[in-house]
Amino acid sequence: MTTTATGKLIRGYEVVIGLETHAQLSTHSKIFSGSSTQFGADPNTQASPVDLALPGTLPVMNRGAVERAIRFGVAVGARVAHQSIFARKNYFYPDLPKGYQISQYETPVVQGGVVEFFVGEVLHRVNLTRAHLEEDAGKSLHEDYAGQTGIDLNRAGTPLLEIVTEPDMRSSAEAAEYAKTLHALVVWLGICDGNMQEGSFRCDANVSVRKPGAPYGTRREIKNLNSFKFLQQAIDCEVQWQIDLIEDGGAVQQATALFNPNGNGGRGETRAMRSKEEAHDYRYFPDPDLPPLVIAPEWIEQVRAAMPELPRAMAERFQREHGLPEYDALAVTQSKAHAAYFEAATARCQAPKLVANWMMGELARRLNADGLVIDHGPVDAATLGALIARIGDSTISNNGARQIFDALWAGESTDVDALIESKGLRQLNDTGELDRLLDELLAANAKSVEEYRAGKEKAFNALVGQAMKATKGKANPAQVTELLKKKLG
Ligand code: ADP
Ligand code: MG
16 A cells, blocks of 8 residues: 655655654553553662563563554554564663563564544555564663663563554654654553653654655664654754755765754754664574464454544544534544543533634643643633533623633633623623614714615624623624614614
């Protein structure tokens, strides 16, 4: 299958990107031992002899990790292998005292699959090569050790799913959108907590450039990008670096690189870490301690049957059931938390389109400004729903609603109706009173009435403005317009 992705050329070059993502699986214990995976424990209190492969120990596969891998495979429409193999990837590094990492090489548990997402209006499909189970390594601690390096092996043996794409992406924006979609999906599926600060979801970006139509260029792999912003910035820096090099007559050498967002005078910089190992450098071989991982077809079917409604299906349902435009439906299903918020707010006010507008507008703006995620904002779904209900029944204007929203956000109160009263924002809906007021207004503004009758639309707008002023903004503008038209027409 070919990709639909096409990116704009950069200085005459096409960008080619493939991502490898490590998603930490949300099991309580490690992939081959009973040690806890809880984040934040004192160093080396959660590393067992099995995690360190001390003599006489044997790894035992964690069923929960396999179940999560199957869930992922089913969700992306991949083949879930009925039999897959664990391999030892041999290398020497202080955070890996056993001298090898247990991973999957030739036969991974998840094969193929597709991730779909929109960039603007355009649907993109990124093909997955594979997703395999492996264990994480420990962590070197370079700070706080007075010139020495500490080793924390708590993370050794933490279960990871490494999700590898084909080189299908053609811009940094597309790569960032893919990563966001994948992140939302693994959280949605409940297989990863998605905590990027704690390293639960990190991306390696493989980047190359070529002239259109030329074969793929040589890639460099930028390691361990743990925010979508850094991912996009790192690719942008790398692309400029590679083009500069090629334009200067150089050739890209395959290598791994690290991104330093503060490098190059704050513009960000990718710097080669080591020349890329070839697969044979790792001397992969099947792990003799672990039998092949056998997954019965019935197990896959069970997982499929228990699959939650996925984001795309939910977006389609929201279009169907709530009449949302596609754009809105995708926005409110961008994460599980968004979807839950949308459904709860809509249940409260029965105005789905307004809920979507507020979620994409005012709410998104405030969350963004305060650096909050949707389920940690100060205005919960029921409260926003209550506010929108008061717009829907014309108790308040949009303008008034924004003032109430600000008050809710600032924590003045959580009671929408009390705020409407205390701020005097109830609209003038009693037509009797409004009627009288408009009659007076028309009598006092004979000139505008003349002009309107002579065909000047502007004069009408002036009358509406006068009416709003006379009611101190409490009249419903739609109602004023309608009544005025009736009186004048
Ligand atoms: P390795 O085993 O060295 O990690 P792979 O062939 O598995 O190499 O590829 C790793 C990642 O690099 C994949 O996501 C793949 O899509 C991507 N990739 C491969 N070739 C290129 C290229 N020329 N430009 C950009 N990305 C590439
Ligand atoms: Mg790789």
